[in-house]
Amino acid sequence: MKHRYLPMTEQDQKEMLDTIGVSSIDELFSDIPEKVRFQGQYQIKPAKSESSLLKELSQMAAKNADNKAYASFLGAGVYDHYKPIIVDHVISRSEFYTAYTPYQPEISQGELQAIFEFQTMICELTGMDLANSSMYDGGTALAEAGMLAAGHTKRKKLLISGAVNPESQDVVRMYALGQSIEVVQVPTKDGVTDIEALNEMIDDNTAAVLVQYPNFYGQVEDLRKVEAVTHEAKALMVVSSNPLALGILTSPGKLGADIVVGDAQPFGISESFGGPHCGYFAVTNKLMRKVPGRLVGETTDEVGRRGFVLTLQAREQHIRRDKATSNICSNQALNALAASVAMTALGKKGVQEIATQNILKANYAKKAFEAAGFEVVYQGPHFNEIVVNVKTSITALNKELFNKGIIGGFDLGKVDENLEGHALIAVTEQRTKEEIDALVQEMGSFRA
Amino acid sequence: MGYSLPELDIPEVDLSTLLPEGLLREEAAELPEVSELDIMRHYTALSKRNHGVDSGFYPLGSCTMKYNPKINESVARFPGFANIHPLQDEETVQGAMELMYDLQEHLIEITGMDDLTLQPAAGAHGEWTALMMIRAFHEANGDTQRTKVIVPDSAHGTNPASATVAGFDTITVKSDENGLVDLEDLKRVVGDDTAALMLTNPNTLGLFEENILEMAAIIHGVGGKLYYDGANLNAVMSKARPGDMGFDCVHLNLHKTFTGPHGGGGPGSGPVGVKKDLIPFLPKPVLVKTEEGYHFDYNRPQSIGRVKPFYGNFGINVRAYTYIRSMGPDGLKAVTEYAVLNANYMMRRLQPHFDLPYDRHCKHEFVLSGRRQKKLGVRTLDMAKRLLDFGYHPPTIYFPLNVEEGMMIEPTETESKETLDAFIDAMIQIAKEVEETPEIVQQAPHTTVIKRLDETKAARTPVLRYKKA
Ligand SMILES: Cc1ncc(COP(=O)(O)O)c(C=O)c1O
Numbered sequence: 067m068k069h070r071y072l073p074m075t076e077q078d079q080k081e082m083l084d085t086i087g088v089s090s091i092d093e094l095f096s097d098i099p100e101k102v103r104f105q106g107q108y109q110i111k112p113a114k115s116e117s118s119l120l121k122e123l124s125q126m127a128a129k130n131a132d133n134k135a136y137a138s139f140l141g142a143g144v145y146d147h148y149k150p151i152i153v154d155h156v157i158s159r160s161e162f163y164t165a166y167t168p169y170q171p172e173i174s175q176g177e178l179q180a181i182f183e184f185q186t187m188i189c190e191l192t193g194m195d196l197a198n199s200s201m202y203d204g205g206t207a208l209a210e211a212g213m214l215a216a217g218h219t220k221r222k223k224l225l226i227s228g229a230v231n232p233e234s235q236d237v238v239r240m241y242a243l244g245q246s247i248e249v250v251q252v253p254t255k256d257g258v259t260d261i262e263a264l265n266e267m268i269d270d271n272t273a274a275v276l277v278q279y280p281n282f283y284g285q286v287e288d289l290r291k292v293e294a295v296t297h298e299a300k301a302l303m304v305v306s307s308n309p310l311a312l313g314i315l316t317s318p319g320k321l322g323a324d325i326v327v328g329d330a331q332p333f334g335i336s337e338s339f340g341g342p343h344c345g346y347f348a349v350t351n352k353l354m355r356k357v358p359g360r361l362v363g364e365t366t367d368e369v370g371r372r373g374f375v376l377t378l379q380a381r382e383q384h385i386r387r388d389k390a391t392s393n394i395c396s397n398q399a400l401n402a403l404a405a406s407v408a409m410t411a412l413g414k415k416g417v418q419e420i421a422t423q424n425i426l427k428a429n430y431a432k433k434a435f436e437a438a439g440f441e442v443v444y445q446g447p448h449f450n451e452i453v454v455n456v457k458t459s460i461t462a463l464n465k466e467l468f469n470k471g472i473i474g475g476f477d478l479g480k481v482d483e484n485l486e487g488h489a490l491i492a493v494t495e496q497r498t499k500e501e502i503d504a505l506v507q508e509m510g511s512f513r514a
Numbered sequence: 515m516g517y518s519l520p521e522l523d524i525p526e527v528d529l530s531t532l533l534p535e536g537l538l539r540e541e542a543a544e545l546p547e548v549s550e551l552d553i554m555r556h557y558t559a560l561s562k563r564n565h566g567v568d569s570g571f572y573p574l575g576s577c578t579m580k581y582n583p584k585i586n587e588s589v590a591r592f593p594g595f596a597n598i599h600p601l602q603d604e605e606t607v608q609g610a611m612e613l614m615y616d617l618q619e620h621l622i623e624i625t626g627m628d629d630l631t632l633q634p635a636a637g638a639h640g641e642w643t644a645l646m647m648i649r650a651f652h653e654a655n656g657d658t659q660r661t662k663v664i665v666p667d668s669a670h671g672t673n674p675a676s677a678t679v680a681g682f683d684t685i686t687v688k689s690d691e692n693g694l695v696d697l698e699d700l701k702r703v704v705g706d707d708t709a710a711l712m713l714t715n716p717n718t719l720g721l722f723e724e725n726i727l728e729m730a731a732i733i734h735g736v737g738g739k740l741y742y743d744g745a746n747l748n749a750v751m752s753k754a755r756p757g758d759m760g761f762d763c764v765h766l767n768l769h770k771t772f773t774g775p776h777g778g779g780g781p782g783s784g785p786v787g788v789k790k791d792l793i794p795f796l797p798k799p800v801l802v803k804t805e806e807g808y809h810f811d812y813n814r815p816q817s818i819g820r821v822k823p824f825y826g827n828f829g830i831n832v833r834a835y836t837y838i839r840s841m842g843p844d845g846l847k848a849v850t851e852y853a854v855l856n857a858n859y860m861m862r863r864l865q866p867h868f869d870l871p872y873d874r875h876c877k878h879e880f881v882l883s884g885r886r887q888k889k890l891g892v893r894t895l896d897m898a899k900r901l902l903d904f905g906y907h908p909p910t911i912y913f914p915l916n917v918e919e920g921m922m923i924e925p926t927e928t929e930s931k932e933t934l935d936a937f938i939d940a941m942i943q944i945a946k947e948v949e950e951t952p953e954i955v956q957q958a959p960h961t962t963v964i965k966r967l968d969e970t971k972a973a974r975t976p977v978l979r980y981k982k983a
Contacts, residue, residue, distance in 0.1 A: 202781075206635070243818075396638070412516075423519065
């Protein structure tokens, strides 16, 4: 054998070539025109043994600051949360992770049922009628929601709140460009969507209003007001939501959302330098047949036993081809499984408790900052993020904090010049009182 | 119940003082309440009702269901890779950026392109990303009349769907009697409205498009761009590179060729390689290497923008990189050679028993037709279900669309001759059953945990979530 992954022996090779009736493997490539045949060898690094590769890559990994070794206050869409140990044990079962999409339901009931449970739990949290089996991430899910809304309403404009995660806003604009849909940003006021401005901007060409709940600044938007304006104009209300916050917040579904999307990363998914995470996509029944991506449905077999299949596939690219409204094929199934395990472990009580802890810890930090003389700029209800006006270079501050074992907040000046010197501080249940106190103290002495 | 949250070490505050009325959820989300052991039992039971590559042979065409090396899983879970936040200061994630950069360098060499982005999350996402770059390229040249993307009839469904999402109209070009793109038809449909041709090579029949240079000349001749769907790269590594075949861009499915595992449907990773012309349009940020280290460059005025938050599915990219470094140049060459040898061997052994619409050397996969069996009242779907009784995952069926009762078989290089022979024997037995005892096949599967499911019912009265009775 040439390699531990390649079982071919010389004897097998000979027998196989004989069966085919060729004298060499090269002959099998004779259909590749001479002119394009690659000569020689790839100029890439030579193969490494298992042990030496592990050593090299662990050294490479060690060059990164593993944020579990620090007190991290970085959020802005990706969070350090409690990840139940069992998550990794479940998703490491190779019956799950080495399977493809469950196209053969008789031998894929495990995956199908797990996804059905994921869909159910997402519905429960979001208050929506149905959810799909996952999207790439929260950003592309939001973009696809915008596209769905435009297709459904046959209108060509999306209004997106300025308090939506800026990276997600960029992705929405990219998708919209392809579909020639206009994207207009609604200004914010005091860290939330400016409802008066929204009211003035919305018109009968507006397909949807896209808001985030809790928003990019950690503030909890008043969805009732957004809903009134949006539905008055017969546009769809699209809410991007951190599902963990929905453990305690009134669900967007209850508040009239037509589409709820987001990223399930807070439930048991590693930060992993930004991916893979797990987008989710939930809608009301009236949009059922327009949902992008795969859906698992319950049915029965020939003898009446309950089972699960991929369903309503007539929406999808492999059937619809150029008439499909989304091109998604592979999704993030394994991470949907991870999120399901985490949601199951937390359960009904745990998800309330973890969400509550996030609010309480962020509130504790807010009070501590204020006590230390910092201005916490937005005073509305918040989830686990607050904006602190440090009035100094956040880059320099974060370098200093890093030396003290702290990963500081996100530098808002990077996305909004009006917020130079402001840090977006995320305080999850993982941060201890001691760590929060240290952060406030270090920031205080840096400023002084 | 099955959780253990950190101790709350700060004073408790009544939530109603922090959240105004109406924001606090009135009805709790109905999530399960079970112990850790019961959760493990639940998922263990589910896993037993699921077939993966580690469970048995999985010759699902177009999906490259090869072995998923375990070292990849270990490396992706190194704390320095798993627990890093995408917005950490660049100085604190240089190792991750180094890995990404080196992976890009390797993929650039493997594809023969000039530059590459790791941002797209999967194959379809890569297709759309590349088409958006092509669109931006034509627009930058004032070529706004280029509204059409040409796609062969054998193409995967994501190709035309991606064209639509990128705002193009799709023109379908026919295959000829050899299963290759019909050059005359191609000449007929091209024009100054051609934005691009999307081509899978080898195509979804597993056949190498021999006239690739003529096709490239036709498309480039009218000012269009050539897009390479690299889902089938397992067939040509070290044998032919998209860049050398005249392609302007290519997407790869790292979850196929480069062992990313499939995860029950994802996550994947769909990097896009480009030639010089398209470099300015790459999504941003672009990863650059400077004297001081690695850096994300956002200052790219012609960039199409961002196709995904952050930098792509890093965790999958770590696995692909680990795989490439485990294989090296010789290993990757052997991968392709054995993948193609295995496919041809199976094709020749099965040829007497099934119809083979295109009788020539295949690459990494081949497509049989079940039309002979259909005449006897047994459909390809039935034969696929019968394979379940033998412990196999069936081939991809009814795709590509230009083969009647198609069965697309892709063995991959990580299967031994012994495994292939056992599968072939099962297929031959099924062919015999079709002639002698067709009802056994028509009523299959017989041994699975559940029998055929009522898909019509699932679609007519959709039940998409659990509700307490
Ligand atoms: C030929 C071909 N192209 C594109 C794709 C789409 O890739 P993905 O599922 O990663 O989006 C596939 C996936 O099955 C494929 O087989």
